[in-house]
Amino acid sequence: MNCSACYDLLLSPLERRFLSACRSRLCAGLSGQIVEAGAGTGLNFSHYGQHCRVLAIEPDAAMRERACQRANSHIEVVAGRAEQIPLPAHSVDHWVGTLVLCSVNEVAAVLAEARRVLKPEGRLHLLEHERGSAAWGRVHDLLTPAWSWLSGGCHLNRRPRLSLEAAGFGLDSWETVFRVGGSPFQMGSARSV
Ligand SMILES: C[S@@+](CC[C@H](N)C(=O)[O-])C[C@H]1O[C@@H](n2cnc3c(N)ncnc32)[C@H](O)[C@@H]1O
Incomplete structure (x- = not known):
């Protein structure tokens, strides 16, 4: 079983x-x-x-191989990074990221690139986990180096909402949808302001 099968199994x-x-x-x-x-x-x-044309970007070869098996004719899976999207400026209606801002090296660079490709009326949609508050937050800070090593780069202590605001996005919606191990999982959408 390769790591992409483990990912699906663990999740x-x-x-x-x-x-x-x-x-x-x-x-x-x-x-x-x-x-x-x-x-x-x-x-x-x-x-x-059916009305979606999806360009799915994934840097990890094993994950990408499994994604290709799940793709259909509306979905193209390409190798690459979210910091460099192979599309012109202002050409994208929706930018989607689920459990991804926790894993990228440079959150600000990823969000700047999302702003570049999104149309003025375009929307960014996120599902992410956030650093817990109070004691949980300190636990997440302590665990992050080991967890990141074990999980292939996931940080337990990021704050996606603050990152969005710092990158110049205005929130249309943002809510906590469930909690696991003191981590609020949050989802919402945002637009460039
Ligand atoms: C926790 S997984 C989430 C996968 C998927 N989005 C989901 O919801 O199941 C994080 C993914 O982000 C990818 N990743 C890491 N750095 C990235 C980057 N700079 N640009 C795009 N993807 C990246 C990893 O290879 C991994 O597949």
Whole structure:
């Protein structure tokens, strides 16, 4: 079993309990040109509707291979990084990221690139976990170096909402959808302001 199969297996309890419904909500009603950053094994793909043209970017070869198996004719999976999207400026209707800002090296560079490709009326959609508050936050700070090493780069102590605001996005919606191990999982959408 390679690491992409492990990813699906490890995530499956959360997927069944919470994530699949969140992915479905996040993708509902999207249409036009979509960029999915860090598509992983393609767990969002079955939630996109027929009117979506999805460019799914994934740097990890094993994850990408599994994503290709889940792709359909509306979805193109490419190697690359969210810091450099192979599309012109202002050409994208929706930028989608699920559990990805926790894993990228440079959150600010990824969000700047999302702003570059999004149309003025375009939207960014995120599902992310955030550093817990108070004692949980300190636990997440302590665990992050080991967890990041074990999980291939995931940081438990990021604050996606603050990163969005710092990058010049205004929130249309933002809510905590469930909690695991003191981490609020949050989803919402935002636009360039
Ligand atoms: C925790 S996984 C999430 C995968 C998928 N989005 C999901 O919801 O299951 C994080 C993914 O981000 C990818 N990733 C890491 N750095 C990235 C970058 N700079 N640009 C795009 N994807 C990146 C990893 O290879 C991994 O597949």
